Amino acid sequence: MSIHKEVIDGIYGMIHARHALLSCGWAQDVLVAIDGGIITKITCNAPCPQVATRVDTLLPALGNLHSHAFQRAMAGMTEHRKQGRDSFWTWRDLMYRFMDRLTPDQIEAIAAMVYVEMQEAGYASVGEFHYVHHQTGGRAYDDPAELSLRIYAAASRTGIGLTHLPVLYSYGGAGRMPLSPGQLRFGNDVDGFLTLLDAARAGLGALSADARIGIAPHSLRATSPQDLNAVLDHADGPIHIHIAEQPMEVEDIAAWLGQRPVDWLLHHVNVDRRWCLIHATHMTESETRAMAATGAVAGLCPVTEANLGDGPFNGVTYLAANGAFGVGSDSNVNISLTEELRMLEYSQRLRDLARNVLVVGEGSVGHRLYTGAARGGAQALGRNAGEIAEHRLADLVAIDSTDPALCALSRDQLLDGFVFAANDRVVTDLWSAGRHRVKDGRHVERRAVVAAYRAAIGDLMASL
Template sequence: MLPSGWTKNVLIEFNEYGLITNVSLKPNEAAQKTVGILLPSPVNVHSHSFQRAMAGLTESRGPNPTDSFWTWRKLMFRFLNQLTPEHIEKICAFVQMEMLEAGYATNVEFHYLHHQPGGTPYEQLAEMTNRIVAATLSSGIGLTILPVHYQYGGCNKSKLGEGQIRFGNTLERFSLLLEECRKSLKFLPKDSNSGLAAHSLRAVGQEDFPELVTLAGNSPMHMHLAEQVAEVEEVLEVWGKRPAEWAVENLPINSQWCLIHCTQMLPHEVKVLAATGAIVGLCPITESNLGDGIFDGLNWLKNGGTLAIGSDSNIRISLSEEIRTLEYSQRLRDKSRASLATEDKSTARRIFDEILTGGAKAANRKTGEIKVGKWADLISLDENHTNLIQAEGDTILDCFIFSSDDNMVKDVWSAGRHQVKNGQHINRENIICDYSKVIRELGELI
């Protein structure tokens, strides 16, 4: 799938760094690897890798009949107090392996678990980042690391709760942490990069945003925004505006920003935020799991907004299911079919194109197209899969997204690194062994 459309008999070459150097439509030489269906790989724009180890553990209802995101949040805080740097490294490697096997070539890690239980920094301030880097070396995924500033427990600048103190930094200490995180990237391939994140309006003081924007420079700037009703109500009560309204009026939001979730926006907020050029990072599986609400994808796209996709809590890592869940949420809300399709693009093709573009922008990564000068972030689909019999053009994507699972993914390259072969990660056995040991150990502690 080239920028010009579906094309047959194409030779793609890339250099030792993983940059595409040639796309020939009439190849006159044999390729080292022949594939039947080749797609650009989307970026996973939002992940908290450590939460993968909680998957399936919070699905029972407690004594509170209105069990919600905030109940889940309490359980998450209790869980993370058991996590060591060694645990984080093994969990992250497993998560990144699953991402690659699902078809993602890049992981944007929204990284806020910085310190020891009790909130004391590690001897190496960026110890947890170093562990994520080590995991990335094991998995081979492309990494965009986003150290997260998280200082307060609410809009009124309340102190961090017991479950939050491992996240906390003053702005001064965060700037030091950010510097150390950036240094750690020297151990990774050239395609990896960094950005910066403000956790949310609740966790950052209004007066600190200008300094955070300065620290970000030209790198990606991410933030959770308007995810939960309670968040909207708190920001409105304390700051006098709804989250999206306040952000647009008070922050220099542009295409450098990726705002995560935005499931609680009103129609006029959708229009105004779309006009800023910001990317909205949607995580439909997690948003469904937590009951966040349904993003207004139809009006967002009608207003020229840009989308990207992430796996967030990693309750389930599936590229095809994230896209499918997004589309089905629009259909259920509007009682319609093919909600995000256009006259010239099928549903899957429209969403896939959107997240390729949005993901590349959100990660500030040269990706999203099979084109000279871009990273060789590529997915090969199994052309012999039963669901692809007779499929051509955009129907290939529709079958991949709506009638199958990620088991249709055959090979994945991240910046030219061939990490998934015949549907399995090349280090799968060792990564799973290490992860299994961590889960057993955590099971004894919780």
């Protein structure tokens, strides 16, 4: 394991875009100056200096607000139907058995592969919802943050912007049920979690200055009201939590705490803009409006939610109430920015038997989804990003509007084409806080990262 310090103050450069989506709208011949990973100046109708990187169309890059990187290695392994009815819970049992064999080296190699794929798909940053902390059987590593440091090493190697979210996971189910054998690598009581959090904070100094750390109480079923309040006293960054993903979860929490999970959380905790509520799939209309009013971000993972059969989010009511949202790739079964946004809208269309659903009034669905997810993702990850504007982080993505999937479209239709007609192959370049890691559609570390990943997966499969 190695973490290479990259000093953000040394990151500078210029980008010239034929078209760019600025905070004020579309502009042409845009020159963007970057210093210290920050956009310092934007000039429209500018000539292209010889030293500038030329791109076709420049967009604010999204943050992937929810990832369990290690699950990427089991993509495709859980799509064989067994006797009876498959569900999230049968998938979870398979995931536990797979995860139990992972070594620190393998976790690092898998995470690096995931982050390369994310950047090539157009994500400049990631929220790593990290809950594998211990050795097989629950034995602690000498350094309680050992596996967090492996995530740091993967982020350092790939250059992705990292918001690290160590997870508090104390119980096996609602009502303080004991951890199952498959959950022992996750488990910490409050004191153990705070020790881990301190160690992870200390290690963050090896990363670039845009890296952040938050906390992630896994879910109401994996903690308790007392433990949740105890760790919230130590939160000084983003706070993420799984909530209301499955009907059985909603039923179990209601039986234990006397309220549905979203309703309980909003009435017992100060949920505000620091919070990201992951999934929030099964909410009533009143819960949906109340959640939107807090300013918290709904962390939506449409591809995983479809893969696991979770159900669709109540997007119509939530957006009508001006709710903030972002997207993440969660299980990483298919890392694709365009697929996440497309699935989000299509899930609403299939449920409601309607088209162009996630726009209040009139307007471009692609524009609403993309720009909304850019702002919400930045908020959820605690990054000064989400739009192309001076003094913001240079989290930027370039796409090729001359691609056959996009070449017939006007600028006002371009994001509709990107979301619904194209795929991630139209991404040509990506910058994470000014770090230019994707060039001509490929990550600069792809070859080495893929080789390490294949070696790690070979060893892992041989151990199963």
